[in-house]
Amino acid sequence: MTQKTVLNDTHRALGAKMVDFGGWDMPIHYGSQIEEHHAVRRDAGMFDVSHMTVVDLHGARCREFLRHLLANNIDKLKVTGKALYSCMLNEQGGVIDDLIVYFLGEEFFRVVVNAATRDKDLAWISRQAASFSVQVEERPEFAMIAVQGPHARDKVLGLLSPATREKAAKIGKFVAAEGDGLFIARTGYTGEDGFEIIVPEAQAIDLWNRLRDAGVAPAGLGARDTLRLEAGMNLYGQDMDETVTPWEANLGWTVSLDAGRDFIGRAALEAQKAQGVPREMIGLVMDDKGVLRHGQRVATPQGDGEILSGSFSPTLACAIAFARVPSGARDALQVDIRGRLVPVRAVKYPFVRDGRSQLGA
């Protein structure tokens, strides 16, 4: 059964091309994926991300539970509203999912996980939570709208009541505030500033329409994908999964090997680090014409690797990708495109940040 967000009819009325995305009927674009991409880089765009799963955790031992569940250290969250990006690992150090967790009180944390992994995530979190007496509550009654771009915050703030506006205007990056019935987080998946807004379903269509009236361009999941790739952000299922450790997915920065914290997967991660990590994820740029795609073979002097997320970058007007290659492979890289070996360059990423190319920076 295909699921629909509360905004489904709204997307269709806007002429969206709908596709199946992890069991959800979602807009891939409303006419031009590239124009929607540019709207977010240059002004403000919005995405319906209501398919994502909001899970609230309640209980006296919440923090202790999250110390065990997450590879990043929940104790970095000291101020109410602060958010943390983390992987959730299995015992082998493989990534079950990546997520954002918000600190809303010593006995109340909110987690947002991917839609495609909802069932296994809920099962895993519930299983681990039992011994900590933490209550796991999914919140399907919420929709979520991500408003992103250099003018996104101003356009959202203009729609809020004075009291909420004052609160939301003050929050720093990776912090959330509440007001007007909304949960407003300064987070995103585009490399631009903006908000991700969790909104009760009953208010979602009205909020979407008011944002449109304020000049925010509807943008589909197609643009969301090229934006996050340019911004150097991983996509679960494409860049990492349960067979890949954070070391192999360039997510080492999210792993906190702080003394005395026994999180799930830690032993496996430490063992792999001690032995030497066999593969790593790098950024690629192709100067020749063409498009890098998921699954293409990357030939290197150290052996073969593969393209993970790959696409055409609308901002840079060339193909960019993440690839997993044998550790150390940086030079003489070629990608097999329909039998033809095309040279590619390993580059540091993000490829684009705050609207500007980072290549050669």
Add this chain to the structure above:
Amino acid sequence: MQEIPGDLKFMKSHEWARVEDQGTVTIGISDHAQGLLGDLVYVELPGVGDTVKAGTACAVVESVKAASDVYAPVSGEVVAVNEALADKPETINEDAYGDGWLFVVKPDNLAEELDELLDPDAYAEQLEEDES
């Protein structure tokens, strides 16, 4: 949706062919196909002098979303390719039946192969069936 010109013939896989006055055949993809693909960003064309065979893949069009093979509607020798597409592949999105043409073939076996193709009405009918 652009109106389908009456002088075109179509493959079920959305390529069009137009027999020109001098007997060559110009080939492209339909407006419907470009709509399915979305913004085109790259086109890989055969070389002038290459031989193409009806029903086999001989070009690739790539959108942000996906790469798609283009099949030759007729067999023959490639006598021209649309080099302007290298820098402006979006021309196909803008004008699939005109400036967005892909390549021109000097056909080997035109009369017989032409019979295999759909006329505009039959193609439009197929599109309606696809959508229902």
